[in-house]
Amino acid sequence: MVLFSAIDVSKTYASQQALTNVSISVEQGTIFGLLGPNGAGKTTLIRIINQITAPDSGSVYFEGRPLKSTDISQIGYLPEERGLYKKMKVGEQALYLGQLKGLSRHDAMKELKMWFEKFEITPWWDKKVMELSKGMQQKVQFICTVLHKPQLLIFDEPFSGFDPINADLITQEILRLKNEGATIIFSTHNMESVEQLCDHIALIDKSKKILDGPTTQIRENFKTNTFDITYRGSLNVDEAYFAAKYKILSHEQNGHGNKLHVQNLHDGTSQDLIKDLVNQVEIISFNEVIPSMNEVFIKVVKQNI
Amino acid sequence: MNKILLILKREYTTRVQKKSFIILTLLMPIILSAILFLPAYFMSMNDEQQHTIAVYDGSSIFLGRLESTNLAAYKFIPKDEYLALKKDIKQSSYYALLIIEPNFLTTNAVQIASGNNIPYDLKSQIQDKIKSIVEKDKMAEVVRQTAIPDLEKKIELTKTHIRLDTIKVGSNGDSQKSSTEIGMVLGYIFGFMIYIFIFLYGTMVMQGVMEEKQSRIVEVIISSVKPFQLMMGKIIGIALVGLTQFALWVILSMAIFGFSKNFYPDHSKKQQIQNIMEQKQDIIQQDSSEAQLDKMQEIIGMTDTVNFPLIIGCFIFFFIGGYLLYSSMFAAVGSAIDAQEDAQQFMLPISLPIILSIMVMMSALKNPEGSMAFWFSMIPFTSPIVMMSRIPFGVPAWQLLLSMALLVITFVGMVWVTARIYRTGILMYGKKPSWREIGKWLTYKS
Structure with missing residues (x-):
């Protein structure tokens, strides 16, 4: 089931086109990666989902019907530009933010106690925010985002400011929330975490969506028929037959566990390559090279001029 | 509505609990009474x-x-x-x-x-x-x-002290003693208080908006509430802080005044003055002292006839009206800028009418019925201060109501305009916007 969808959404600021006919569709219970270079229009789209701003044209649907103002309580948003009241106490502030999302003071308190214990930050309750480190503040902000158990969570660069241990903690929490049925829109420049977390991605560049699809399929689509092979024995790659079929990208021969990085120039399958190789050498490992999201990102954005 | 209440509560409680608020609230009446009583006290000391x-x-x-x-x-x-x-x-x-x-x-x-x-x-x-x-x-x-008998006594009797009572005649024919001096003093105090409150709490609103923008919490909050709710919650919350402070000032001042009246000047001072006068046996001195005493008694008597409920009621109305009008503009300025240094350029057009009001007030105190006083007490940007300075002299009901109505209409319109600037401004980081850009924000679709 589609939890959220935007259809043909456009938005223009004074001199700048922020979004041009962008459509996305987010399946319930999945993590949707919203990618794009700086200034591409991601934040505008996220603000439209949060009803902070409205599209000039196009429509936005939540649970299959047009998004309405009360849906705010079903959305949790961790903006990239985020902060807390510096002079307010951590606990009071978290309670306040929870209540603004529609929780009663009592429920907010109950949830907060649970989260503070889970993140082992109960002693911070009466501290002022300005006494906390940036990472500590981020933890509090994460809690405030998920506190009201929203159906749709939007994380914009959730890992910035975290050390690897806390980043892992947050990753585990995001995955747990997904398993419990939450739908997550995830915007980041960290492509490793996209590969790790996202089921589906959309890439926006210069206000337009230029790529959309399941993460694994997109990476499949960007395959270049390249393979990594480790073998034993001696391989003669200079034969005209071999050179016409394959492009050697790198070839390391050190007698033991030789490595070959090769691209199949024609539409031959991996089977063909294996056949060509097994005649000469003993194959230890054979891997098809699937491009990382990082490579896909750079390739797509560079092409989109 | 519920959310405005939440925001209002936070704005109010965090400010009322601040040390600076508590100190200012306690110190102001003490300083004020010190200013009033110390000179008198020292004067009585010096005589020794x-x-x-x-x-x-x-x-x-x-x-x-x-x-x-x-x-x-x-x-x-x-x-x-x-x-x-x-x-x-x-x-x-x-x-x-x-x-x-x-x-x-x-x-x-x-x-x-x-x-x-x-x-x-x-x-x-x-x-x-x-x-x-x-x-x-x-x-x-x-x-x-x-050689005229008792001439000395007769001449003494020719000396006459004249008292001039001004009588204020109401529309239904009843008359009341009034005093121009009292009117001026009250007009000045209340007009000036509105001036101070608008500046003090208006800039507090601006600071609050800037704090939210600078600390980047604003985007978190407006994903939960409408920018309008955030702005109004803040403005109303701070207005209540102002009213609380005013109420505490009134109560504390009355307490201090009542306390010190009981325990210090009355008996000892009166006795002292009498002693001095007896010693002097000085006709002229005595005469002027008598006149002064007359005046004092008159003024004290007159304060009883001043319509304090009306003045306080009007004060609260014009304070709230003027404050809402100006604080919404201050909020818009706070939303448009990133740093305190940029505030000046946008503060100026807001401060000008407030400062103008104070200048007009000075002349309105001398001539409360004049056409300048009339017009500036109708223009909503100056009316809170100028009208407040006229009220102790008595203002026709229709003028008061018209002025109030104009003020309400204007602040509703102003809140509409400033809310549109605000909701765009709070999300704009980086460069300082021009007036033209701010004008464009008015047309953005929310």
Whole structure:
């Protein structure tokens, strides 16, 4: 089931086109990666989902019907530009933010106690925010985002400011929330975490969506028929037959566990390559090279001029 | 609505709990009463110091007739001592030397020589004393010459002190004593208070908006509430802080005033004044003191006839109205800028009408019925201050209602405009916007 969808959404600021006919569709219970270079229009789209701003044209649907103002309580948003009241106490502030999302003071308190214990930050309750480190503040902000158990969570660069241990903690929490049925829109420049977390991605560049699809399929689509092979024995790659079929990208021969990085120039399958190789050498490992999201990102954005 | 209440509560409680709020709230009435009471207190203290003054009386008119007072003890000295003293009065034990030349009756002049600066009080006391003795002698001479019985008493009776009562006639014919002075003082106090409150709490709103923008919490909050709710919650919350402070000031001032009235000036001071006056037996002095006492009593009596419920009611209305009008503009400025330094350029057009109001108020106090006072008490940007300064003098109901209605209409319109600037401004980081850009924000779709 589609939890959220935007259809043909456009938005223009004074001199700048922020979004041009962008459509996305987010399946319930999945993590949707919203990618794009700086200034591409991601934040505008996220603000439209949060009803902070409205599209000039196009429509936005939540649970299959047009998004309405009360849906705010079903959305949790961790903006990239985020902060807390510096002079307010951590606990009071978290309670306040929870209540603004529609929780009663009592429920907010109950949830907060649970989260503070889970993140082992109960002693911070009466501290002022300005006494906390940036990472500590981020933890509090994460809690405030998920506190009201929203159906749709939007994380914009959730890992910035975290050390690897806390980043892992947050990753585990995001995955747990997904398993419990939450739908997550995830915007980041960290492509490793996209590969790790996202089921589906959309890439926006210069206000337009230029790529959309399941993460694994997109990476499949960007395959270049390249393979990594480790073998034993001696391989003669200079034969005209071999050179016409394959492009050697790198070839390391050190007698033991030789490595070959090769691209199949024609539409031959991996089977063909294996056949060509097994005649000469003993194959230890054979891997098809699937491009990382990082490579896909750079390739797509560079092409989109 | 519920969310505005939440925001309002946070804005209110965090500010009321601040140390600066508590200190200012407690200190203000103390400072105020200190300003009112200390000068009076010190004046009564100073009287205690008595100086010894040497008198050389060449005319022999005053010999033995200058009685010591609280300020001075007189000691008559012969001519040779006077000549010696004249040279080094500084080294002598006398505070000053009063010289009355033999030809005094023709010159009507005396001299006082001293190494110190003679205080004004002492100077005028000596002057009055000599004057009254000379007048008494002249009077006695006239009485002796004319031989009219009881002439002295009769002349005394011709002296008359005139009191001028101004009567305020209401529309239904009832009349009330009023006082221009009271009107001016109250008008000034209330007009000035609105001025201070608008600036103080208006800039507080601006600071609050900037704090939210700078700390980047604003995007978190407006994903939960509408920017309009955030802005109004903040504005109303801070208005309540202002009203709380005002109420506490009134209560504390009344408490301090009542307390100090009981325990200090009344009995001791009155006794003191009476003692001084008895000592002086000085007709003119007594006369002016009497007039002053009259005035005091009159003013105290008059404050009872001032319509305080109306004034306080109007004060609260014009404070809230003026504050809402201006604080919404301050909120818009706070949303448009990133740093305090950029505030000046946008503050100026807001501050100008407020400062203009204070200037108009000064002249409205002198002429509360004038056309300048009238028009500026109708224009919503100046009416809170100018109208407030007119109210103690009595303002026709239709003018008051019209002014209030115009103020309400304007602030509703202004809140609409500023809310549109605000909701765009709070999400704009980086460069300082131009007026043109801010104008464009008005047309953005929310």
